[in-house]
Amino acid sequence: METLSTNKAFGGVQGVYSHDSAETGTEMTFAVYVPPHADGAKLPLLWYLSGLTCTHANVMDKGEYRRLASELGLIVIAPDTSPRGEDVPDHAGYDFGKGAGFYVDATTEIWSVNFRMRSYVETELPALVAKQFPADMKRQGIFGHSMGGHGALTIALRNPDRYKSVSAFAPIVSPLQCPWGEKALGGYLGKDKAAWREYDACALIEDGARVGDILVDQGLADDFLEEQLKPELLVDACDKASIPLTLNQREGYDHSYFFISSFMDDHLRWHAERL
Amino acid sequence: METLSTNKAFGGVQGVYSHDSAETGTEMTFAVYVPPHADGAKLPLLWYLSGLTCTHANVMDKGEYRRLASELGLIVIAPDTSPRGEDVPDHAGYDFGKGAGFYVDATTEIWSVNFRMRSYVETELPALVAKQFPADMKRQGIFGHSMGGHGALTIALRNPDRYKSVSAFAPIVSPLQCPWGEKALGGYLGKDKAAWREYDACALIEDGARVGDILVDQGLADDFLEEQLKPELLVDACDKASIPLTLNQREGYDHSYFFISSFMDDHLRWHAERL
Numbered sequence: 380m381e382t383l384s385t386n387k388a389f390g391g392v393q394g395v396y397s398h399d400s401a402e403t404g405t406e407m408t409f410a411v412y413v414p415p416h417a418d419g420a421k422l423p424l425l426w427y428l429s430g431l432t433c434t435h436a437n438v439m440d441k442g443e444y445r446r447l448a449s450e451l452g453l454i455v456i457a458p459d460t461s462p463r464g465e466d467v468p469d470h471a472g473y474d475f476g477k478g479a480g481f482y483v484d485a486t487t488e489i490w491s492v493n494f495r496m497r498s499y500v501e502t503e504l505p506a507l508v509a510k511q512f513p514a515d516m517k518r519q520g521i522f523g524h525s526m527g528g529h530g531a532l533t534i535a536l537r538n539p540d541r542y543k544s545v546s547a548f549a550p551i552v553s554p555l556q557c558p559w560g561e562k563a564l565g566g567y568l569g570k571d572k573a574a575w576r577e578y579d580a581c582a583l584i585e586d587g588a589r590v591g592d593i594l595v596d597q598g599l600a601d602d603f604l605e606e607q608l609k610p611e612l613l614v615d616a617c618d619k620a621s622i623p624l625t626l627n628q629r630e631g632y633d634h635s636y637f638f639i640s641s642f643m644d645d646h647l648r649w650h651a652e653r654l
Numbered sequence: 655m656e657t658l659s660t661n662k663a664f665g666g667v668q669g670v671y672s673h674d675s676a677e678t679g680t681e682m683t684f685a686v687y688v689p690p691h692a693d694g695a696k697l698p699l700l701w702y703l704s705g706l707t708c709t710h711a712n713v714m715d716k717g718e719y720r721r722l723a724s725e726l727g728l729i730v731i732a733p734d735t736s737p738r739g740e741d742v743p744d745h746a747g748y749d750f751g752k753g754a755g756f757y758v759d760a761t762t763e764i765w766s767v768n769f770r771m772r773s774y775v776e777t778e779l780p781a782l783v784a785k786q787f788p789a790d791m792k793r794q795g796i797f798g799h800s801m802g803g804h805g806a807l808t809i810a811l812r813n814p815d816r817y818k819s820v821s822a823f824a825p826i827v828s829p830l831q832c833p834w835g836e837k838a839l840g841g842y843l844g845k846d847k848a849a850w851r852e853y854d855a856c857a858l859i860e861d862g863a864r865v866g867d868i869l870v871d872q873g874l875a876d877d878f879l880e881e882q883l884k885p886e887l888l889v890d891a892c893d894k895a896s897i898p899l900t901l902n903q904r905e906g907y908d909h910s911y912f913f914i915s916s917f918m919d920d921h922l923r924w925h926a927e928r929l
Binding site for chain 1: 661662663664665668715716720721853873875906907908910911912913915916919
C-alpha cells in the first residue's frame with residue numbers, strides 16, 4: 380500500500396492510498412478517514428460506495444462526513460468505482476465501463492478480466508484495510524449513493540453477518556428494472572437475467588436475503604427518480620419481507636452532493652447507533 | 655445577472671450566478687448560499703474571499719459552511735479571485751494574473767484594465783447582491799483564506815463601518831513582507847511601496863485603521879507559514895494598536911480545505927455573534 384496524501388482534518392487524518400489489486404489487475408486508489416482515537420483502539424468501519432462517474436475523491440471533497448465521523452469515532456472508507464488505466468477496457472458512455480463498475484464481478488468477455496469490483500470491495504480491500512488501519516472488522520457498516528447505493532444494499536444483503544448497518548442516498552434499487560441496470564448488468568453479466576439477481580437489492584430480498592433495517596434518503600427533485608431509481612420497488616420488497624425500511628423523501632433535493640451532504644449526518648448517526 | 659445553477663442544500667439554496675462586471679470588463683461568476691428563511695426576511699451577509707488559484711467553487715465544494723450557515727441564518731457569498739477570459743492578461747505563475755487578483759485595483763499598464771478586484775468586491779458586487787438577494791446590507795461580515803484572508807482583513811480595515819466582523823484562515827498578513835506580496839503588488843501597483851500600504855493589513859493598522867476584533871486560524875504544518883504568511887506580524891501590529899486578535903495556532907494542520915473545513919464552524923459562529 381502506498382500513501383498518496385494525508386491531511387489532518389477535524390482532529391483525525393484524511394488519507395488517500397493506492398495498492399496493486401489482484402482482483403482488478405490494476406492499481407486501485409481509495410480514501411480513508413481515521414478519526415482521532417486512543418492508541419491501540421479499534422474503531423468501527425463505514426464503507427461509502429460512490430455513484431457513476433465518481434472516484435474516491437467526490438465524497439472526500441463534497442460529502443461533509445468528517446466533522447461527525449470525528450465526533451462519533453467512525454472510520455470512513457471510500458473505494459473507487461471501477462478499475463482504471465489504459466489497459467482497462469472502456470465504453471463511450473458514462474454509465475458503463477470505467478467509473479461504472481456497478482460492484483459486480485463481470486463474467487463476459489473483455490470485462491471479466493478487470494471488472495471484479497464485487498470481490499474487490501467485499502474481500503480484497505477489507506483484508507488490506509484490516510491490516511493497515513485501526514479498524515474493528517466486527518463492526519462494519521456500508522452506505523453509498525446511486526450506483527453506490529445499489530452496491531451498499533446488495534453487498535449488505537449478501538453479507539448480513541458482516542455489515543451491521545446499511546443505508547443509501549438515492550440508490551438504484553433494482554438494476555433488473557431500469558435502463559442503467561439493463562445496460563450495465565447486461566454488459567458485465569450477459570443476457571441471462573437469473574445471474575443478475577444477486578446484484579439486485581429487490582431480487583435479493585425476494586429470494587430470501589435479509590438485513591436488520593435499511594435507511595434511504597431520496598430527493599424528490601432528482602432527475603433520475605422515476606426512470607432509474609424507483610424507490611417504490613424497494614418499499615414493496617421490504618414490505619413483503621417485513622424488513623423495516625425508513626425512506627425519507629426530501630422535497631426539492633436533487634441527485635448531487637448538495638443533497639448527500641445535507642443528510643450525511645443522519646446517515647452517520649444511523650450507522651453509529653448500529654455499530 | 656444569470657443563474658448558472660441552483661441546488662437545494664440544508665434547507666436553503668446554493669446558487670452560482672454570473673453577470674457582466676463594469677469594473678473588470680468581464681463576465682464574473684460567484685456563488686451564494688441563501689439559508690432557509692421567512693418570506694421578506696433580510697439576512698446577514700458573510701463574504702468569503704478565496705485564495706490563490708481558486709474560483710467561487712472551491713469553498714462551495716469543500717468549505718462545509720452550509721450546515722451551520724443554515725442553522726445560523728447566514729447568507730454566504732464567494733466571489734471569484736480574478737477576472738477571467740481570453741482577453742484578460744495572464745502570467746505563467748499561479749501567484750499572479752488569473753486566479754490571483756489579490757483584491758487590489760491595479761494601476762500598472764496591462765493589468766489596470768481588468769484587475770479591479772477591490773472595487774469589484776467592495777462596491778460593484780455588493781450593489782448587485784443587495785438587489786438580488788435577501789441580504790441585510792447593514793449586517794455584513796467578511797472572511798477568507800490565504801490571499802483571501804489578506805483580502806478580508808484589508809477590506810474590513812478600510813471599511814470598518816460596513817463590515818461588522820472579520821476573520822481569516824491562514825491569511826497573508828503583510829504583502830509588503832513576503833514573496834507572494836512582493837510579486838503581486840509589485841506587478842499590479844508598481845514599485846512605489848507607499849501605494850501598497852492600503853493593501854497590507856499590518857501597514858493599514860500601523861497607519862491607523864481599526865476593527866473591533868479579529869479571528870485568525872493558522873495551521874502549524876502549513877508549508878507557507880514561515881515564508882509567506884507570518885502571523886506574528888499581525889500579532890505585533892494588533893498588539894501595538896490594541897486590536898483584540900484571537901490567533902488559533904493549529905498543530906498538524908496544513909494550508910488545504912481539510913484545514914479550513916475543520917474550523918469553519920468556529921468562524922461562522924464568530925461572525926454570527928457579531929452580525
